[in-house]
Amino acid sequence: AQSVTQPDIHITVSEGASLELRCNYSYGATPYLFWYVQSPGQGLQLLLKYFSGDTLVQGIKGFEAEFKRSQSSFNLRKPSVHWSDAAEYFCAVTGGSYIPTFGRGTSLIVHP
Amino acid sequence: SQTIHQWPATLVQPVGSPLSLECTVEGTSNPNLYWYRQAAGRGLQLLFYSVGIGQISSEVPQNLSASRPQDRQFILSSKKLLLSDSGFYLCAWSPRRTAEKLFFGSGTQLSVL
DSSP: OOEEEOOOSEEEEETTSOEEEOOEEEOSSOOEEEEEEEOTTSOEEEEEEEOSSOSEEEOGGGOEEEEEGGGTEEEEEESSOOGGGOEEEEEEEESSSSOOEEOOOEEEEEEO | OOEEEEEOSEEEEOTTOOEEEEEEEESOSSOEEEEEEEOTTSOEEEEEEEEETTEEEESSOSSEEEEEEETTEEEEEESSOOGGGOEEEEEEEEOTTOOSOOEEOOOEEEEEO
C-alpha cells in the first residue's frame, strides 16, 4: 500500500526567505508524486508533479520539487516566499492507479 | 475547457437530517470522480470514488453513500447526519484510468449541529 508522510504540521517563514516542505512516501515501485496547494476555504490546485525523467521538477508560482529515490522523498522548495504563498500544502502519491493518497498537509505561515 | 461545480458552498444541518451534496463536471467525458472529506488538521480522507456510471467504491464504512446517476454527476448523501459528519467536503475528477492530475471543486463546508 502507498502512503505519504508530511512531518511538519506548521511551517513559519519570513517573507523573502527560502522554503522547503518535506514529503516522504512509501511505495514499492516508481511512484507518481504530486504537490497541491489549498487556499483557505477552497479546493486544491496542482503545483507540480513527477512521473519520470528529470528528478527536479518545476511547477507554477515559482515552486520546484526534487525526487530522491534513495530517501523516498519529494520535498517542495521555493527560493523566496511571498505573503500570498500562505496556504495548506499537500503531498500526494499514486502508484499509477487512479487513487492518490494524500499526506495530512503542512500549513505555511508567512510573516511580513 | 473542463470545469467542476460543487454546491452548496456552506451548509448547516441538524443531527439526524438528510444530506445531499452534488458535483458536476463539464467539458470532459468518462471522468474518474472522487469525494474527499477534510477534517481540521487531518488531511484529505477519500470517501468514495467512481470510474463509471453506477460504479461506486467506498473507502471508509460510514453512514454516507454516493451515487453516480450520470457520467458527469456525482452525489454524496446521507439519510441521517451525525455530529462527526461535519467537515469540508471536496469533489474531484481526473481523466479516466489515470490520476495524472486531480481537479478539485471549491468544496462544501458542512456543519452538523
